[in-house]
Amino acid sequence: xxxxxxxxxxxxxxxxxxxxxxxxxxxxxxxxxxxxxxxxxxxxxxxxxxxxxxxxxxxxxxxxxxxxxxxxxxxxxxxxxxxxxxxxxxxxxxxxxxxxxxxxxxxxxxxxxxxxxxxxxxxxxxxxxxxxxxxxxxxxxxxxxxxxxxxxxxxxxxxxxxxxxxxxxxxxxxxxxxxxxxxxxxxxxxxxxxxxxxxxxxxxxxxxxxxxxxxxxxxxxxxxxxxxxxxxxxxxxxxxxxxxxxxxxxxxxxxxxxxxxxxxxxxxxxxxxxxxxxxxxxxxxxxxxxxxxxxxxxxxxxxxxxxxxxxxxxxxxxxxxxxxxxxxx
Amino acid sequence: xxxxxxxxxxxxxxxxxxxxxxxxxxxxxxxxxxxxxxxxxxxxxxxxxxxxxxxxxxxxxxxxxxxxxxxxxxxxxxxxxxxxxxxxxxxxxxxxxxxxxxxxxxxxxxxxxxxxxxxxxxxxxxxxxxxxxxxxxxxxxxxxxxxxxxxxxxxxxxxxxxxxxxxxxxxxxxxxxxxxxxxxxxxxxxxxxxxxxxxxxxxxxxxxxxxxxxxxxxxxxxxxxxxxxxxxxxxxxxxxxxxxxxxxxxxxxxxxxxxxxxxxxxxxxxxxxxxxxxxxxxxxxxxxxxxxxxxxxxxxxxxxxxxxxxxxxxxxxxxxxxxxxxxxxxxxxxxxxxxxxxx
Numbered sequence: 081x082x083x084x085x086x087x088x089x090x091x092x093x094x095x096x097x098x099x100x101x102x103x104x105x106x107x108x109x110x111x112x113x114x115x116x117x118x119x120x121x122x123x124x125x126x127x128x129x130x131x132x133x134x135x136x137x138x139x140x141x142x143x144x145x146x147x148x149x150x151x152x153x154x155x156x157x158x159x160x161x162x163x164x165x166x167x168x169x170x171x172x173x174x175x176x177x178x179x180x181x182x183x184x185x186x187x188x189x190x191x192x193x194x195x196x197x198x199x200x201x202x203x204x205x206x207x208x209x210x211x212x213x214x215x216x217x218x219x220x221x222x223x224x225x226x227x228x229x230x231x232x233x234x235x236x237x238x239x240x241x242x243x244x245x246x247x248x249x250x251x252x253x254x255x256x257x258x259x260x261x262x263x264x265x266x267x268x269x270x271x272x273x274x275x276x277x278x279x280x281x282x283x284x285x286x287x288x289x290x291x292x293x294x295x296x297x298x299x300x301x302x303x304x305x306x307x308x309x310x311x312x313x314x315x316x317x318x319x320x321x322x323x324x325x326x327x328x329x330x331x332x333x334x335x336x337x338x339x340x341x342x343x344x345x346x347x348x349x350x351x352x353x354x355x356x357x358x359x360x361x362x363x364x365x366x367x368x369x370x371x372x373x374x375x376x377x378x379x380x381x382x383x384x385x386x387x388x389x390x391x392x393x394x395x396x397x398x399x400x401x402x403x404x405x406x407x408x409x
Numbered sequence: 410x411x412x413x414x415x416x417x418x419x420x421x422x423x424x425x426x427x428x429x430x431x432x433x434x435x436x437x438x439x440x441x442x443x444x445x446x447x448x449x450x451x452x453x454x455x456x457x458x459x460x461x462x463x464x465x466x467x468x469x470x471x472x473x474x475x476x477x478x479x480x481x482x483x484x485x486x487x488x489x490x491x492x493x494x495x496x497x498x499x500x501x502x503x504x505x506x507x508x509x510x511x512x513x514x515x516x517x518x519x520x521x522x523x524x525x526x527x528x529x530x531x532x533x534x535x536x537x538x539x540x541x542x543x544x545x546x547x548x549x550x551x552x553x554x555x556x557x558x559x560x561x562x563x564x565x566x567x568x569x570x571x572x573x574x575x576x577x578x579x580x581x582x583x584x585x586x587x588x589x590x591x592x593x594x595x596x597x598x599x600x601x602x603x604x605x606x607x608x609x610x611x612x613x614x615x616x617x618x619x620x621x622x623x624x625x626x627x628x629x630x631x632x633x634x635x636x637x638x639x640x641x642x643x644x645x646x647x648x649x650x651x652x653x654x655x656x657x658x659x660x661x662x663x664x665x666x667x668x669x670x671x672x673x674x675x676x677x678x679x680x681x682x683x684x685x686x687x688x689x690x691x692x693x694x695x696x697x698x699x700x701x702x703x704x705x706x707x708x709x710x711x712x713x714x715x716x717x718x719x720x721x722x723x724x725x726x727x728x729x730x731x732x733x734x735x736x737x738x739x740x741x742x743x744x745x746x747x748x749x750x751x752x
Binding site: 090091271276277278280281283284289290291292293297299300302303304307308311319324347360363364 | 422423426427428430431432437439440468469470471493494605606607608609610711
């Protein structure tokens with residue numbers, strides 16, 4: 081066995097406060113996106129990530145700019161965790177020319193290749209082959225990079241999932257498959273749509289490690305992800321991590337959410353990942369409530385400013401409609 | 410024979426999937442295999458004459474799916490309890506089964522599952538079938554035999570002799586105390602760890618361990634409990650437990666190399682060790698740490714002024730010896746049938 085887990089997790093105060101701020105940025109971004117979608121400021125659809133922040137931040141806080149991620153229709157949290165510019169994201173959601181994709185990607189096709197964020201994806205399971213390709217690139221070029229592939233419980237029933245895990249296994253690719261199991265594929269409960277009790281079990285069919293982790297606990301995610309990322313980076317191959325998580329909003333904004341109970345939502349909110357981290361920081365004397373409140377206020381101000389700037393920004397000119405739509409090689 | 414003996418089943422759907430599949434070589438124990446085991450348990454119970462089984466419901470329907478294929482004659486009933494997908498489900502189920510007068514509880518899980526059950530099962534004997542990772546308490550036992558043994562004990566066919574303990578034995582437990590107040594229990598080991606966070610919960614590196622209290626010295630143990638027989642082979646299978654302090658490679662006089670997780674042999678530097686007798690109270694260092702119970706970090710201990718101790722309590726859960734129960738059943742004629750013309 082190679083040297084895994086040789087050091088206990090020692091996260092210093094600055095790192096922990098950074099993780100707290102990132103999680104809060106995601107939550108605030110999503111809460112404002114929900115309101116502004118309802119106000120008609122965002123074209124198309126938005127699928128909000130609130131509740132799942134510990135997964136994206138627990139994992140992406142350990143990635144470098146050499147590492148890449150692929151995302152899903154619920155991609156805002158992955159973008160923020162990977163360091164994509166937040167004002168640029170807000171403008172992108174509104175379809176403004178100052179957006180990170182000049183307003184032509186929108187919520188479901190937002191991407192920032194410079195940051196290693198290879199794209200949200202409107203196709204369920206669509207990111208899985210992309211991550212395998214990126215991992216093959218990293219392996220072939222010897223960049224030392226790792227690809228992390230986020231997808232949901234519903235995607236684990238798609239052919240791309242099984243093809244991707246198989247390819248990654250036979251080619252020993254540096255990829256970490258992260259299934260964000262939030263309990264529902266759109267409106268269908270996981271125990272109804274999925275033959276496996278735990279999606280991590282499906283790893284055994286491809287003879288790679290499969291691990292279940294508490295996706296509401298950023299430390300549990302961080303620790304498991306560290307092992308999986310290290311394993312990929314040192315050339316030992318792919319891992320399937322299943323993070324059990326929960327989304328606070330519906331599948332999309334406008335979803336009436338008739339398929340789950342208010343009690344269930346409330347039960348999960350009692351274990352809110354951001355509040356849990358906040359409590360842990362205060363309990364350990366790593367931060368005071370006042371310091372954390374100051375971060376909360378800064379994040380709210382940052383997002384308010386981003387929305388104001390995006391509102392004021394222009395839409396792309398009509399004669400740019402075909403520009404940047406297809407990439408020329 | 411007890412009238413309509415009741416047997417409980419607690420099959421933990423979450424056991425066998427933690428980080429040790431990644432950092433060590435733990436098996437993935439999928440729920441399909443658990444269904445197969447429960448199927449055989451139900452048929453064993455049926456054969457032993459059990460008429461009622463009550464069980465912990467789970468989202469996947471382990472027991473329901475097992476029954477659908479096995480079609481046992483016995484009546485199956487889920488416990489009417491909220492299930493939240495946490496270890497506390499097993500504790501709650503065990504308490505309810507004890508209240509209902511279950512004669513035996515069959516558990517499927519690892520040391521962690523049985524710890525959760527042992528918190529509340531009282532004197533109801535356990536048949537513990539291993540489906541977890543580091544298993545010292547439950548055994549890798551064939552499901553049919555587990556069902557037969559549970560049924561023979563619950564129905565009273567396998568009779569415990571007066572004052573005897575060969576069919577149902579009392580297992581020890583460890584009671585963790587902070588400022589002398591009991592806060593939790595473990596069945597096999599209590600370990601203080603340098604990990605600052607509960608995180609992914611498992612422990613698999615000797616460098617993260619500080620002090621260990623073991624409730625038993627088992628020669629063929631996997632996990633941290635394997636340190637016991639490596640250090641105290643003469644005390645194997647005695648009633649003794651042990652206290653062990655892990656040191657640094659630079660300072661410790663010697664190390665022992667043990668299977669600290671499945672497939673993971675690690676050298677642990679030993680700074681101190683002693684056997685402990687049942688009833689002993691062991692004081693641990695009060696430095697901030699995380700405390701692992703039966704292999705999983707469960708408690709964050711952060712107040713250095715608090716007194717941290719462990720009581721080695723010999724009065725833990727009662728456990729069925731499967732071989733002895735089946736033997737007693739055979740002696741009682743449970744497996745013998747006579748030709749119809751002989752009656």
